[in-house]
Structures are given as C-alpha cells and as structure tokens.
Amino acid sequence: MKGASAAFALAMSTRLSPSVRCGARLRARIIIALALAALATACATPQTQQPGVAELLERQVRVLSSDDYGGRAPGTVDEEQTLDHLQKSWEAIGLLSGTHDPVSPWRASFTIYPVGKAPVVTHNLIGRIAGTQPHEGAVLVLAHWDHLGRDTPACRPHLFDTVCNGAIDNATGLAMITQIARILAEGPPMARDVYVLATSGEEAGLLGATAFAADPPVPLGKFVAAFNIDSEGLTPTGTVAVMIGDDAGPLAELVRATAAANGVHLADATKANRLYRHRQDGWALERAGLPTVMVSASFADEERLARWMAGSYHRADDEADAVELGGAVRMVALHVALVKAAADPEVYPFEYTSGTQTVPAP
Numbered sequence: 001m002k003g004a005s006a007a008f009a010l011a012m013s014t015r016l017s018p019s020v021r022c023g024a025r026l027r028a029r030i031i032i033a034l035a036l037a038a039l040a041t042a043c044a045t046p047q048t049q050q051p052g053v054a055e056l057l058e059r060q061v062r063v064l065s066s067d068d069y070g071g072r073a074p075g076t077v078d079e080e081q082t083l084d085h086l087q088k089s090w091e092a093i094g095l096l097s098g099t100h101d102p103v104s105p106w107r108a109s110f111t112i113y114p115v116g117k118a119p120v121v122t123h124n125l126i127g128r129i130a131g132t133q134p135h136e137g138a139v140l141v142l143a144h145w146d147h148l149g150r151d152t153p154a155c156r157p158h159l160f161d162t163v164c165n166g167a168i169d170n171a172t173g174l175a176m177i178t179q180i181a182r183i184l185a186e187g188p189p190m191a192r193d194v195y196v197l198a199t200s201g202e203e204a205g206l207l208g209a210t211a212f213a214a215d216p217p218v219p220l221g222k223f224v225a226a227f228n229i230d231s232e233g234l235t236p237t238g239t240v241a242v243m244i245g246d247d248a249g250p251l252a253e254l255v256r257a258t259a260a261a262n263g264v265h266l267a268d269a270t271k272a273n274r275l276y277r278h279r280q281d282g283w284a285l286e287r288a289g290l291p292t293v294m295v296s297a298s299f300a301d302e303e304r305l306a307r308w309m310a311g312s313y314h315r316a317d318d319e320a321d322a323v324e325l326g327g328a329v330r331m332v333a334l335h336v337a338l339v340k341a342a343a344d345p346e347v348y349p350f351e352y353t354s355g356t357q358t359v360p361a362p
C-alpha cells in the first residue's frame with residue numbers, strides 16, 4: 001500500500017494548493033491589479049486532477065474491505081451492501097446489466113446448501129459492455145465478491161478482531177475488474193461483448209462460477225475467453241506474472257503474445273498450477289469447457305505468496321493497509337490489453353466449441 005498511499009497524498013496536496021495560495025494572498029491585501037487578475041484566474045480554475053488507477057483501486061478496496069461490509073458473507077445484509085456498491089460503481093462507468101433475465105437485471109441468484117444449515121440464497125453480479133459484433137462471441141472478466149464474514153468458523157480471528165475483511169482476498173480483484181471495465185468502456189468500441197462478473201460462493205467451493213457456467217447469460221460456447229482475478233495485491237510493481245490454467249491452445253498463445261507486447265514476463269507456471277489451479281473460480285469455468293486463465297502477479301511471487309498464505313490469508317487481518325497496489329495497477333493495464341485483444345476477432349479468431357470439453361482433474 002505504500003506506493004499508492006504516497007500517490008494519494010501527493011494528489012490531495014496538489015488539489016488543495018490553489019485555494020491555500022489564494023487565501024494567503026487575499027489576507028495580505030496585495031492590490032496590484034495584474035497579480036489579482038492572475039490570482040482570480042488561478043482561483044476560478046483550480047487544477048483538476050483525474051485520480052489515477054492506483055488511487056481508484058485504493059478507494060474501492062478500502063470501502064469493500066472495511067468493517068462496515070462485515071467480511072462480505074453470502075446471504076447477509078453485507079451481501080446486499082456489497083452488491084449495491086458494485087452495481088452503482090458499474091452503472092456509473094456505463095456498464096449495462098449482463099443477466100439474461102429482465103426481471104432480475106444485474107443479479108443472477110443461486111442457492112448454497114451448507115452442510116447441516118439452512119440453504120442460503122445468494123447472487124452473482126453480471127455487467128456487460130456491448131460489442132459492435134456480438135455474434136462474434138463474448139469475453140468474460142471475473143472476480144469473486146464473497147468472503148468469510150464475521151464470527152464464522154472459517155474466519156480465523158486475529159487478536160480481538162473477528163471480521164474477515166478480505167482485502168487481498170478479494171476486494172482487490174473487485175476493484176481491479178471495475179477499473180478494467182471502466183478503461184474498456186471509456187475506450188473505442190470493441191467487436192465482441194465483454195461480460196464483467198462478480199461471483200458469490202467462491203469460498204464455499206467455486207459455487208458462483210459453477211452457477212454461471214450452468215446458467216450463462218448467453219450460451220457458454222459464445223465465450224471465447226475468460227480472465228479470473230483473485231488475491232492480487234501482494235506485489236509491488238514489476239514485470240513478472242504467471243498464467244494459471246491451460247498452457248496450450250489459442251488463449252494461452254494470445255496471453256503470451258499480449259504479455260510480451262506489454263513488457264510482462266510469464267514465469268514458469270508448473271508449481272502455481274499444481275497448487276492453485278483448482279482453487280480459483282477459473283477452474284469451475286475450465287471444467288465447463290470455457291477457455292479460462294488467471295494471469296497474476298501475486299501468484300508469480302512464491303515468497304510473498306507463501307508468507308501471506310501462512311499469515312493473514314483467511315484471517316481477520318487481511319485488511320486494506322496491507323495491500324500493495326503496484327502489481328495490481330500493472331495487472332489492470334495487462335488485462336485491459338488482454339480483453340481488448342480477445343474481444344477482437346481479427347486478433348483472436350476463435351472456432352466455437354460445444355462448451356462441454358473436459359479438462360483433466362488436478
């Protein structure tokens with residue numbers, strides 16, 4: 001979080017400086033006309049700085065991982081609050097509802113059946129950027145919104161803290177897909193539709209991604225590529241990432257070419273695939289036949305990842321102050337390039353498969 005905090009402080013001081021300057025000079029009663037005119041101009045048109053990606057990521061991570069959101073457990077008031085926040089931010093950047101059900105825009109419900117407990121109705125949030133040639137297919141970018149809640153058996157307390165805030169896991173991913181979608185929506189139109197998905201039930205076993213694959217907004221075979229983002233926010237800015245998922249086939253080729261063109265080196269993924277491929281939402285989509293990868297800076301840094309897994313992973317101190325956004329900013333830029341490339345049939349021609357191909361179990 002250091003780099004992003006410093007950038008935030010700098011932006012704030014830049015924004016505040018014109019009015020501070022104005023006040024000081026007016027109090028001194030300097031009545032030189034030209035100086036006053038220049039001052040008036042400066043006061044009337046203070047420099048407006050657009051917040052950068054790092055600042056926007058930080059703001060949203062802080063909101064979604066605050067104690068007010070209670071650890072984002074499915075089926076609670078915290079789910080309602082989380083989805084309201086995400087939906088509002090997606091509407092503000094121009095996304096459309098991505099569900100196929102006009103009665104339930106944005107939210108696709110499904111039920112979780114916890115062992116020995118009452119069923120829990122929960123929701124995936126689905127947005128869409130309309131493409132100019134939707135018959136050419138669709139691209140999916142996703143991150144899970146759910147986490148472990150508060151005072152639950154799955155949430156390990158830390159000192160007196162019993163709220164599992166899930167900042168790295170996965171408020172960062174949610175902020176990232178929002179920024180990726182914003183940049184894409186502000187850019188030139190893309191040919192294919194782009195769907196933006198925040199899944200529920202990931203922590204309970206990739207259930208939201210599984211529900212999406214079972215009842216997709218368009219036939220699953222329409223999706224030519226999917227990019228999952230999970231637990232980013234461990235690494236400072238750098239040039240190394242890892243691709244978790246199928247190493248062969250056209251999507252892997254596209255990722256390798258796009259990473260190289262964006263100055264990102266893809267590290268050997270053998271170990272990351274063995275340990276984590278089946279523990280992230282991308283696996284549920286791969287299982288259903290959808291070409292899916294998780295391209296990640298966090299999972300490329302074995303040392304930091306191991307330290308986090310042994311420490312605040314699924315513990316109440318997975319909080320915003322520990323998030324390092326340098327790597328996440330870099331991964332936002334890479335994913336913008338990846339989705340753009342995958343949404344362009346000229347760059348990424350893709351033969352539809354049935355959407356039912358199988359991949360071997362880990």
Ligand SMILES: [Zn+2]
Binds near residue numbers: 169203314
């Ligand atoms: Zn988790």
